[in-house]
Amino acid sequence: MTTTRVPLERKVLSENDRLASDLRTRFRDNGVFCLNLISSPGSGKTSLLERTLGSFDPSRRVAVLTGDIQTDCDAVRLGRFGFPVRQITTAGACHLDGRMIDRALEGWDLANMDLLFIENVGNLVCPTSYDLGEHAKVVTLSVTEGEEKPLKYPGIFFKAKLMLLNKIDLLPYVPFDKELARRNAETIHPGIEILEISCTTGQGVNDWLKWIEAAARSNAQAIGA
């Protein structure tokens, strides 16, 4: 049997990429800055958002989509701050995709929103492949995990604009080499921005808030808003 090879140059996830591109256009047209928060389960994404929302003025036009395989626990935790929060329950899927975001945004007026956080499903692998139309991915690594995580899960550390090193209040109690973790992240992604924080004590949270404002500003300038 003879065969003919036909070249086929396109991304595997082109359908998701198309949806993400539509989302990005909608975010841009409405002046929404969107961050996709990714980490292992238990690194502190929800605690980070609690700290973040708790620090915002009630007039702040911010909203949160939070993804989990099951339960609306996170939406309940985050809903207490008075900002719009929606839970996306993936019922088994290990990541959020563009279609889920598109559906979850239904009924929200993006024109009344400046900042959107998407808390992805706790997982360092699968969410990496799915563009959600965000302006930046933020990866959280906590000091109760291993320093080698950036090397073990290079994809997300390569794609993330910022790495948050969380739970630094626990450094005296755990054998975590913070400098090694930084070096490992920089090996995978030279120039990655790194902030040290503790969502428990609030240490470093101001730097994170400043980072958000600066990133949103530079994004707005880049698109000429």
Next chain:
Amino acid sequence: MHELGIAGSVLEAVRERAATERARIIRVGVRIGPLAGVDRNSLAFCFDAIVKGSEFEPLALEVEDGAADELALSFLDLEDQ
């Protein structure tokens, strides 16, 4: 764990092409970079599982090395008529 979804997207691309292609598609090539976060064995396992019983059976998957986080369809092999 998301390899099943990726296998589904690959098969969907084959299905799209098959709609306008008279020759039978016998192999699909996918390029995967080291930072794509896709496990090749798992993808091959999922791909075989969803091809089985479909109109494309037997359809082979060939994985090639890609750059960085690349995850792309690279080619289709068509049976000559």
